[in-house]
Amino acid sequence: MKVGIMGTGVVAQTIAAKLADLGHSVVIGTRDVRETLSRTAPDVYGNPPCRVWLEAHPKVKLLDYPGAAAHGEILVNATSGGGTLEALKAAGKVNMEGKILVDIANPLDFSKGMPPSLTVCNTDSLGEQIQRAFPGTHVVKTLNTVNTMLMVDPGRLAGGDHHMFICGNNAEAKQKVGQMLTAWFGWKHILDLGDITNARATEMLLPIWVRLYGSLKTPVFNFKVVQ
Amino acid sequence: MKVGIMGTGVVAQTIAAKLADLGHSVVIGTRDVRETLSRTAPDVYGNPPCRVWLEAHPKVKLLDYPGAAAHGEILVNATSGGGTLEALKAAGKVNMEGKILVDIANPLDFSKGMPPSLTVCNTDSLGEQIQRAFPGTHVVKTLNTVNTMLMVDPGRLAGGDHHMFICGNNAEAKQKVGQMLTAWFGWKHILDLGDITNARATEMLLPIWVRLYGSLKTPVFNFKVVQ
Numbered sequence: 001m002k003v004g005i006m007g008t009g010v011v012a013q014t015i016a017a018k019l020a021d022l023g024h025s026v027v028i029g030t031r032d033v034r035e036t037l038s039r040t041a042p043d044v045y046g047n048p049p050c051r052v053w054l055e056a057h058p059k060v061k062l063l064d065y066p067g068a069a070a071h072g073e074i075l076v077n078a079t080s081g082g083g084t085l086e087a088l089k090a091a092g093k094v095n096m097e098g099k100i101l102v103d104i105a106n107p108l109d110f111s112k113g114m115p116p117s118l119t120v121c122n123t124d125s126l127g128e129q130i131q132r133a134f135p136g137t138h139v140v141k142t143l144n145t146v147n148t149m150l151m152v153d154p155g156r157l158a159g160g161d162h163h164m165f166i167c168g169n170n171a172e173a174k175q176k177v178g179q180m181l182t183a184w185f186g187w188k189h190i191l192d193l194g195d196i197t198n199a200r201a202t203e204m205l206l207p208i209w210v211r212l213y214g215s216l217k218t219p220v221f222n223f224k225v226v227q
Numbered sequence: 228m229k230v231g232i233m234g235t236g237v238v239a240q241t242i243a244a245k246l247a248d249l250g251h252s253v254v255i256g257t258r259d260v261r262e263t264l265s266r267t268a269p270d271v272y273g274n275p276p277c278r279v280w281l282e283a284h285p286k287v288k289l290l291d292y293p294g295a296a297a298h299g300e301i302l303v304n305a306t307s308g309g310g311t312l313e314a315l316k317a318a319g320k321v322n323m324e325g326k327i328l329v330d331i332a333n334p335l336d337f338s339k340g341m342p343p344s345l346t347v348c349n350t351d352s353l354g355e356q357i358q359r360a361f362p363g364t365h366v367v368k369t370l371n372t373v374n375t376m377l378m379v380d381p382g383r384l385a386g387g388d389h390h391m392f393i394c395g396n397n398a399e400a401k402q403k404v405g406q407m408l409t410a411w412f413g414w415k416h417i418l419d420l421g422d423i424t425n426a427r428a429t430e431m432l433l434p435i436w437v438r439l440y441g442s443l444k445t446p447v448f449n450f451k452v453v454q
Contacts (some may be wrong), residue, residue, distance in 0.1 A: 023433055075448075112350065117349045117350050121348065121349050122344045122348050122349070122432075122434075123339065123344050124312075124344055125402075157453060157454070158453045161453065162451075162453040165435075191439070191442065192442065193438045193439070193442055194438065194441070194442065198438050200434055201434040201435035201437075202435065202439045204432075204434050204435065205431075205432070205435060206426035207349075207427055207428040207431050208392075208429065208431065208432060210428075211416070211420045211421065211425050212420070213426045214421070214451060215418065215419065215420055215421065216452075216454055218454065220454070221451050221453060221454040222452075223353040223448075223450045223451070223452060223453070224389075224450070224451040224452075224453050225439060225443075225448055225450060225451075226384060226385045226388065226389040226448060226449050226450070226451045227376055227384070227443055227445065227447070227448040
């Protein structure tokens, strides 16, 4: 399948590498290809610059946002939450129309220091903002509640005995994404919360996620809904 | 131990009944005793009026907020979040000074319809508001992330294999409350998140709690942090 991933950070890289390994045709998208390729320093998390990563993953291509969006039969939003709406506007509504957009981003606000707060929450969410801005695109919010490593390999934690949440307005799109999470990454337990307004609920998990990261000293944890 | 519980609703009743059964001296507090006893209709959740409940639980006494607070060596805030600060002001700072207040309340806002949003979140919390208003009281936030039945009987779900979060500024107070959760109710897995600012994180679990309640069709569930 042709997949267009918006973003070039560690989330985009991890998803792209996994999907390319599975044989999919993957393009990652950035605002300015030349600028992205000119970076020589590691990112703020210590990850190598995009050019180095691309050399190690020759199956993955880098294009600008419109190019990546046009390439994808299915799209993934792996930009940082603060830059998501601008990135998707640059990608172009026409390139996203009628497609599924898997939204992994969280509207984290680091401007007030650590731990981050959210730029939007409670009565709205980033997932809803995206859906309102692109009504012809089927936004499916998922994967935003776990660390990048777990997104593509849930089995590394407790044999996968924990939950992934999913929500969105289009039942068929949600079903397709749920099947992909299982087939591509091995997710066994997916909980459908309902329409895209449930993005409020999963994005509002980030504050406790960040606090637990601080307490547990590892990002490799997840929630299991025990019932 | 002498326990003063602020509130007369189902949370207050459930905690009070359990602690009275364990032999503690329990007083529940209300704004206006006469008005509370005059109610003859079930509450909005269908629970019997307070007078009927008190007749069935003769070991539990009803007093006004200052009376209940003065009685307690340890205090429990089981008022509804919207009325908490007013209730505690009525209870009187002098009656709460130097004591532990176990804060179970959530700042749920039903005024915008269902599902509820929060009246405060993200960069502040009800737990912090209480701590700021009563700096001489040791506020410990806990139990607010599960249904009332589970608060006092976690073993009824998966043998207790799920988590309770706790936070607060005073380490000794948190330790005492943690020991009480285990000794009184049987909580096996208690996660200390840190200071009272972590109340933001646990109160912000309510949106997904409410959505899961809708999806799972039962309030008897809880989160396990799988690591």
